Amino acid sequence: MLLLILIPLLSLLFFFFFLNSNSNSKVPKSYPLVGSFFAFLANRKRPLPWLSGIMQVSPSATFVLRRNYSTRQVFSGNPAVVQHILKTNFSNYGKGHVINRTLTDFLGHGIFNIDGDSWKFQRQVSSHEFNTKSLRKFIETVVDTELSDRLIPILSSAAKQGTFLDFQDILQRFAFDNICKIAFGFDPAYLLPSLPQAKFALAFEDGVRISSERFSAVHPVVWKFKKLLNIGSEKRLKNAISEVRELALNIIKEKKQRLGEKESLDSVDLLSRFLSSGHSDENFVTDIVISFILAGRDTTSAALTWFFWLLWKNPEIESEILNEINEKSEAPVFDEVKDMVYTHASLCESMRLYPPVPTDSKEAVNDDVLPGGTVVKKGMRVTYFPYAMGRLEMLWGSDWAEFKPERWLQKEEESWKFVGRDPYTYPVFQAGPRICLGKEMAFLQMKRVVAGVLRRFKVVPAFEEGVNHEPEFVSYLTSKMKGGFPVKIVERDHLRHDGTES
Template sequence: MSIIELLASITLLLVSLFFILTKNSKSKASSKSDPNLLKSYPLIGNSIAIYANRHRGTQWTSDLIQKSPSATVVLHRFLDGGRILTGNPANVQHMLKTQFYNYQKGSESRRTLFDFLGDGIFNNDGDSWKFQRQVASHEFNTKSLRKFVETVVDTELSQRLIPILSTAAANNTVLDLQDILQRFAFDNICKIAFGYDPAYLLPDLPEAQFAKTFDDAAKISSERFTTLFPFLWKIKRTFNVGSEKRLKEATSELREFAKNIIKVKKQELSNKSSLESVDLLSRFLSSGHSDEDFVTDIVISFILAGRDTTSAALTWYFWLLSQNPEVEKEILKEIKEKSESPVYEEVKDMVYTHASLCESMRLYPPVPIDGKVAMSDDVLPDGTVLKKGTRVSYHPYAMGRLEKLWGSDWEKFKPERWLENASHGINNNGKWSFVGRDPYTYPVFQAGPRICLGKDMAFLQMKRLVAGILRRFKVVPAAEDGVEPVFVSYLTAKMEGGFPVRFEERAN
């Protein structure tokens, strides 16, 4: 019997086993996890529980962490050494700072994402990661941030987004806000990072084939991590069938897109005597590391960061505002107070709006789970023992729901928890004072040496967009009252099926 036939036979037996064991457990996979679903079996570990909750893995593992006294759980899949998920801030600090060099992407993780992200900054460790971060950091200084807000974002907002929303409001048209925000973010990241305008946010909303291709690549790559039998995707990849065939097609299209951007940029740079352009791509191409495949990986990684994270954060933000009119009222009050300020000063001083964005990302972080691999044996601060090669993930989605971190009202969307508390009231200047949380309690932007370089840029972009939209429109979900959108996560968070909304012009 060949190895393929043997693996196929084993798979058939396991599928049959799953059918028998999950026949009764499927009904238990409700919105609240049943502890019985964590029952471990010889050989397959917790695979039954993982399978029964396969469509809501983020929410299920969050439930488990919430119920764990240490906010840490261990899951075992078929023939693997276990995966640790934690929402314990001490563990997060240990991984992301104290023992930073012991917790890396790891070779298996890199292989899993390599077809999509290659050697880009989000799929790399060591010297290559250090180099990419060093070059990229030049693009995120104060001067670049100011330029980003005052030119790129404001132009996209005033000349493209607002006219589209005005037309939709006048015609009572339903738009998918998630799609609109992705187009907005995609145009912005391409302009600021690559000096290229893809013009996806136009009145006719041109077919976003790139967006679908990008989403397919991210989804399939993410599913490689969550599959019960990792060897199956490797077999499909070898024979170029099923989802792996689609991933190969998608990544080929993405790399062709990126290489065309690089080709145009190289031509542009060759016609200049000095580096006048300060966009990220120009910096990389002029750094002496101009290998096309390497730079292509960088382009795709920054599209992922710039397009998917801010659009995900804002999609959930506008939904939360629609459910909390008292918060929207406070934000509108702040926007009107700042409306006479220059753009940069306006967004910098929007303290309540900043707090509301932090609060939204507490509940719906753009990257719900992020994983590392232990490079040597270790013990986490909560006593969890790790063997070399163990995959350990910190879980921002679960951490935002821990009562011990946020109080008994953690379910409430409450920007005030980020401001001076009631006993202090407002400060002497008559303004709210923002009170941040340490990045290990709130690791939405990672923490330690890999903390997100674009954090400030993301906040400035989001606040400018929130002010621009809410000043003119009320965003009204098109779904029936009481219907909550479904949170899904691949490499980044999404709202399943999009976010259909109407826009209502506000009276002056």
């Protein structure tokens, strides 16, 4: 009887919402029983612009949405709130139950899906891989070899033959080879001229996408029910996870064998450190391998994809970067990329608009009050929002929509000096105790790719002719350019002075 009453009531609320809402510009109304459920439903395919629009008109850049009858979630782009949850009251905000239950199948108990002592241990062991000696080795051997032996020949061949490439896919392959080589001493050879469709890489992509889609399900019970019955997307996820874990396990077993054959390896990598730390549980180490592949493959490739798109839209900035590349061309590889100030600023500006991780949520361990007065109850999720923060006039001025590297620079005589923003205004790499360990490694890798590619080639987007195409920014666990990034590669020797083909 109750169900017969609720169904027409919910239907009336649904139609009332669509007739009366302006979901693009203000906090949606909360209705009895269902909260703002219909607003979430209507915008489930465009959550980032929808939530950003709400934040842009919220005076404190913080608002609360009632997702259903019992669940409230805080969204904030206020630097004071970000600092509070990531540093000041760090112990009260962890990954929490929602994140953990949604991602455990794929990420297990790896560093990005846990809190407490296990997180501290993984972070402590990992931190040894990011000293200056390791970073220099990474750039001078791993990245430079992958660039000169694989990426440049593929781009050169595409330029000569006039073929098109999905540059997002190319950059993912490049980053995937790099992280596997530096972290695990394993070369997957994914960026070969044949562009092989490796089962592992395809499975990894499916695992990331389907795991993240669980968050946008109408209700968690939907994906849990599909998982229980082993149907649809959950069946595909199960198969993908099996494929990913099998390869990760093979990497671990091979490394164990090599460690057993020698008292010490010539080169100590991240995987060797974990296996030598007394943790021989292969499932645990497999979780670590998967987490670091996610971090190393998806974040830098996402950042570079949007960076090259923005350079094409802003040729004057590309010219400034080319001037810097030419000025540094005689320096050793590591010193060259380390000192590319204008390029560094341009990458920061690109990630302001298109952050590799657009949102991040924490769950309150105990009741709390955020700066500004928002009350947080135990178990509530607080989401800080790098994507929306990059679009806030209160943080970046009225010209926030412009791609403007100069906002990160200060002129000193004839040269530029980089002037960073605090990590709570610009939390692209998180902040506080969980700030990204690989931040400097990521910048060095990206600058080396930019220098190596732009020195010889112009990357020209190849979307449908005659269409003013603006690629769609989508977010899984990391961001993507929906449908890929089709490009034409043009040798700079074949360009006129105005940048067009000769």
